[in-house]
Amino acid sequence: MSDVGLVITQTRYGFKSLVRTPRVLVFSVFFPILLLVLFNSIFATGKNATVRFHGRSIDTATYFTAGIIAYAVMTSAFSTLAIAITARRERGELKRLRGTPMPPWTFMVSQVLRSVVTVALMVIGLLLIGRLAFNVSIPGKTVGGLVVYLVLGTATMCTLGIALTALTPTEETASTVAPFAAVILSFVSGVFIPINSLPDWLQQVGRIFPLYHLADGLQNTFFPTGGGIGLQGSNVASLAVWGLAGLIVAVRRFKWEPQGPGHS
Amino acid sequence: MFGFLGPNGAGKTTTIEILEGYRNRTGGDVSVLDVDPGRSDRAWRNRVGLVLQECQLDPTLTVRETLSLYASFYTDPRPVDEIISLVGLEDKRDARLGTLSGGQKRRADVGVGIVGNPELVFLDEPTTGFDPSARRSAWNMIEGLKGLGKTIFLTTHYMDEAQHLADRVVILRQGEIVAQGSPDELGESVGSASEVRFRLPEGVTTQQLEKVVHEHLDPSGTDVSFRTSNAQKALYELTGWAERHHVQLADLEVSRPTLEDVFLQLTQEAAPQ
Numbered sequence: 368m369s370d371v372g373l374v375i376t377q378t379r380y381g382f383k384s385l386v387r388t389p390r391v392l393v394f395s396v397f398f399p400i401l402l403l404v405l406f407n408s409i410f411a412t413g414k415n416a417t418v419r420f421h422g423r424s425i426d427t428a429t430y431f432t433a434g435i436i437a438y439a440v441m442t443s444a445f446s447t448l449a450i451a452i453t454a455r456r457e458r459g460e461l462k463r464l465r466g467t468p469m470p471p472w473t474f475m476v477s478q479v480l481r482s483v484v485t486v487a488l489m490v491i492g493l494l495l496i497g498r499l500a501f502n503v504s505i506p507g508k509t510v511g512g513l514v515v516y517l518v519l520g521t522a523t524m525c526t527l528g529i530a531l532t533a534l535t536p537t538e539e540t541a542s543t544v545a546p547f548a549a550v551i552l553s554f555v556s557g558v559f560i561p562i563n564s565l566p567d568w569l570q571q572v573g574r575i576f577p578l579y580h581l582a583d584g585l586q587n588t589f590f591p592t593g594g595g596i597g598l599q600g601s602n603v604a605s606l607a608v609w610g611l612a613g614l615i616v617a618v619r620r621f622k623w624e625p626q627g628p629g630h631s
Numbered sequence: 632m633f634g635f636l637g638p639n640g641a642g643k644t645t646t647i648e649i650l651e652g653y654r655n656r657t658g659g660d661v662s663v664l665d666v667d668p669g670r671s672d673r674a675w676r677n678r679v680g681l682v683l684q685e686c687q688l689d690p691t692l693t694v695r696e697t698l699s700l701y702a703s704f705y706t707d708p709r710p711v712d713e714i715i716s717l718v719g720l721e722d723k724r725d726a727r728l729g730t731l732s733g734g735q736k737r738r739a740d741v742g743v744g745i746v747g748n749p750e751l752v753f754l755d756e757p758t759t760g761f762d763p764s765a766r767r768s769a770w771n772m773i774e775g776l777k778g779l780g781k782t783i784f785l786t787t788h789y790m791d792e793a794q795h796l797a798d799r800v801v802i803l804r805q806g807e808i809v810a811q812g813s814p815d816e817l818g819e820s821v822g823s824a825s826e827v828r829f830r831l832p833e834g835v836t837t838q839q840l841e842k843v844v845h846e847h848l849d850p851s852g853t854d855v856s857f858r859t860s861n862a863q864k865a866l867y868e869l870t871g872w873a874e875r876h877h878v879q880l881a882d883l884e885v886s887r888p889t890l891e892d893v894f895l896q897l898t899q900e901a902a903p904q
Contacts (some may be wrong), residue, residue, distance in 0.1 A: 459686035
C-alpha cells in the first residue's frame with residue numbers, strides 16, 4: 368500500500384475507534400454543542416443581547432458562537448489528540464506500531480487528519496446551529512479569514528496536543544490535564560465569559576495563551592473592522608509561535624514506548 | 632523454533648529488544664536476517680513479526696479490523712481470514728478486542744504478529760497468564776506457525792512450553808548463555824539417568840528397597856526416588872519384589888530428565904560473584 372493509502376487507512380480506523388469511544392464523543396462533540404445552546408439561550412438575551420468587544424458593541428450570540436468554535440477546536444485537536452496518543456502509547460500500541468514497516472509519519476499524519484476532519488465537522492455543525500437557532504452569520508468577505516484562523520488554530524492545537532503527550536506519563540494524567548486546560552483557558556480567553564468582563568490582569572493572563580488568540584481572531588472575522596479577510600497580525604503571530612513551540616517539543620520529546628509506572 | 636529461556640531478570644527481554652531493533656546495544660555485533668537491527672529499515676521490518684510481552688491493541692476495533700489494519704502495513708500480507716482461522720478466533724472475528732478474554736486477546740496479538748507473512752517471528756512469553764487448556768491450544772497454534780515454515784524465536788519461562796515447542800533452546804543466566812542445545816540434549820546433560828519415584832509403602836524401609844534396586848534412595852516427603860541408568864532392569868526388580876511381597880507401589884512413575892531439571896540446576900547454582 369502506498370504511504371498515502373496508509374494515512375487514509377489509519378485515519379479511517381481512527382474514526383471507527385473514535386465513534387466507538389463514548390467519552391470522547393461526549394467531550395468533543397456533544398459538549399461544545401450543549402455549551403453553544405446553553406450560553407446563547409441564557410447569556411445572550413435581553414440587556415445582554417450585545418457585548419463590548421474592542422470598544423464596539425456587538426451581538427452576544429455571535430460572540431459566543433465564535434468563542435465556542437475556538438473551544439471546539441481546542442477539544443477536538445488538543446485534548447482528544449493528547450489523550451488518544453497517550454492512551455495508545457501506554458497500552459504499548461505505539462511500540463507495536465513502531466515494530467511494523469509502517470512509516471511513523473503516516474501514523475502522525477493520520478492522527479492529525481482525524482482531528483482536522485473532526486474540527487471541520489464541528490465547525491460546520493456549530494455554524495449551522497448558530498445560524499438556524501441564534502441568527503448568527505459571518506460576512507462573506509471574511510470567510511477566508513475564518514478558514515485561515517481555523518487551519519492555523521487546528522495546526523497549533525494539534526502540535527501542542529502531541530507535545531503534551533511528552534509530559535503525561537499515563538492516560539489518566541492526559542485525560543485530566545488536557546480537558547482541564549481547555550476549560551480553565553476558556554474562562555480567561557473570552558470563550559465562556561466576555562473578555563471585557565474580566566479584570567485587566569486576568570485579560571493579560573489570557574492573552575499569553577493560544578486559545579485567546581484563536582477566539583479573538585474568530586470573533587473578529589464575524590465583526591470585521593478593516594478591509595481584507597479580517598486577520599490580525601498579533602493573533603496570527605501568537606498562534607504561529609505556539610504552534611512552532613509545540614512542533615519543536617513534539618519532534619524532540621515524543622515517546623513511542625510506555626512511560627507510566629511499571630515501565631523502565 | 633528457537634527457545635530462549637532464563638529466570639526473571641536474566642536479560643531475556645533486553646536481548647529480544649535488541650534483536651527486535653527497539654533497544655540499542657552497548658557493544659558487540661548483532662545480525663538478524665543479515666541486517667543489524669539497530670539500523671533496521673522498512674524492508675527488514677517487513678520480514679519480521681513481533682508479539683510483544685506487554686501490548687494491548689485498540690479495544691474498540693474488532694479482530695478482523697485490527698488484522699486488516701496491520702495487514703495494510705506490509706507489502707505481502709497473508710489473507711486476514713486465514714490468520715483468523717490459524718489463531719482460532721473464527722467465532723470472534725467481529726468481536727471487539729475489548730470484549731475478548733486474556734487468552735483470546737493474546738491470540739489476536741499473535742495474529743497481528745504474523746499477518747505480515749514474516750520470515751522470522753518473535754514471540755515474547757506468548758502464554759503467560761494462560762489457563763492450562765488455553766496454553767494447550769496456544770501451543771497447537773504455535774506449532775501451526777512452524778508448519779508455515781517460519782523461524783520462531785520464543786521467549787518463555789515455562790520449561791514445559793520450551794520442551795514441547797522448541798527445537799533448540801538457550802538458557803540465559805545473568806546475561807550469559809549457560810546452556811544450549813535441543814531440549815533432549817540438555818536433559819541428558821544433567822545425566823542420562825532416569826528417575827523412578829513412588830510412595831514408600833507402609834512397613835517397608837528404604838534400606839530394604841535399596842537392596843532390591845541396588846541404588847541409593849532419596850526420600851522426599853512420603854515419596855522416595857532413585858536414579859538409574861537402566862530403568863527397565865530396576866523396574867523389573869522393584870515390581871517383581873513388590874508382587875512377591877504383595878506390596879502396592881502407589882504413584883509409581885519413571886521420568887527422563889526434563890528441561891526443567893536442567894533449568895533449575897543451572898539457574899539455582901550459586902551465581903558467580
